[in-house]
Amino acid sequence: MTSKGPGLAGIMKYVVFALIIAFVALLMMYVSGSSRPYEKVRQSVENALDKDSLTEQNMAAFKRNFNLNAADYAGVMYYSTGANISAEEVLLIKVKNDRQIQEVTAAVEQRIESRINDFEGYAPDEVRLLEDSRQSVRGNYIFYACSPKADEYMSAFNSSL
């Protein structure tokens, strides 16, 4: 650094710190979780769902499809068409701790992969739905939507927090 260098370092540390604050502000806006209770988030997401095509599934179906136990989590909402020939489904989970986040996201990835394998070759529309499915982790909330209205459901989830 030249003789001006040290002065530059003194300025740059504040510039970088300002960037850190701006970055954290962006994170708070777009990826943060929320202290809102599960029931309220669930209700907001549920209200946005198309109930003509989706019906609420019991926790046995959740266990069967995602290989996870609903009792391990703070809250689980699982909707699907209930038909084997459709990939459409919506999942909302509130986890109890950070450790469960990776467990659930891995299970969702596995579910998508296995459904793509199921539909590949005879149901290209369903494969496309799965490839375009939306997932989001916001704090302790994990959301997954595979549907033609996935974007709509996702924005309902984001605004529910």
Next chain:
Amino acid sequence: MLFSSITFLFMFLPIVLAVYYFVPHKVKNIVLLIASLFFYAWGEPVYVILMILSIAFNYFCGRDIEAHADDPRKAKIAVVTAVAGNLLILGFFKYFGFLMETINAVLPVDIPYRELSLPIGISFYTFQAISYIMDVYWKRAQVQKNILYFALYISMFPQLTAGPIVRYADIEEQLRSRKINAVKLGNGAVLFIIGLAKKVIIANSAGAVFEEISAMPAGNLSILTAWLGVFSYAFQIYFDFSGYSDMALGLGKMFGFELRKNFDYPYISKSVTEFWRRWHISLSTWFREYVYIPMGGNQCSVSRNIFNLMVVWALTGMWHGAAWNFAAWGVYYGVILVMEKYMWGAFVDNLPNPARHIYTGIIVLVGWVFFFSPSLGYAMRYLLAMIGGGAGIADATGAFLLFTHWLLYLLSVIGSSSLGLKLIKAVIRAPKNQYIQLTAAAVIFTGMFLISIAYLVTGTFNPFLYFRF
């Protein structure tokens, strides 16, 4: 990315090692830095930006402190700004949610708030950054003018996500030049395999027993089951964390770095003071160097020394997590260590060795109850069950778990003392012929690696316990 994952073991590590050994010496740090950023971004694609910004912030802070080296007042302002900046970032991510939760619980308010997940490794890399800032300020180390070298110090993947916390002064020279050879590569690989086996064979198995016991209501545990639970957790956390540290040290060696050991058989300690000289050594050293000694350490009055110890241990507890049970765990150790220093230390030293082991063991196990409990209430109920306040002396669950896992506990006891390594060395050195010795070593460590892989392939996802800190 986890060290104990197939992706890391069979893709990331071989590729990085091959490129690292192939490129000229001058480029090795750049290769390692790119690999480290990729390693972190694999698991934390968003937070890698935060880490890069933190690197830049601390780099400029270091340069600023150096620029004011001849003006103590300005240098002090620069160092306070740097440390405060680091603590603000760490504090926000780690304690903001806890603070809001506490305010909502204590006051008659319900303030809604947003919370962010904790970036993996932030507690470790922030402490490393503070170590650099303080070492430069105290002139224990030169300021790092090469930002790539500094970035490598903060982000080096072997110790990035769960330590050991490397002090800058310890690694400054190695960042510039270090020996890389086949012997170090081999020794590093052996250390890595030992760490992997500790994690996937012992820690995960002990963790499965603990999960089963901790899922039961504490009030329904018999004395046997409650003690089995706490023993299982003690073995899980030791083999998990020391396994990770062994892997980190082994990887460091493979890339030419010599990192200080983080564990030294803590469960053979004969006092709690000794236990903390052997457990998570890099964290204890960090708090001693950068908090305890600057506060006056023991070069002061007794009351001030007690205050210093209590502050350090409350901070150590809170470093582990934003929850009251961690604070209680820290204060618990603070009180015990003060008592050992000023009240019963001399008495304990004069006890027969078995009694000293039992005394230390009981205190450490009770400490783990505070550590693993989700709340203080649960901790109290669990402790009560350990002394008979649950479901009697023994029950079918406890007997079944003991009968089906006795080999695991035996392996854990052997492995947590120096006996385990001595046994392996004795087997390897039993034949007189050097080639047979080498073959025996290859068979043992390859076998250990293959068994670990078998456990990994058939087991479920199991991250390291210390990732959440």
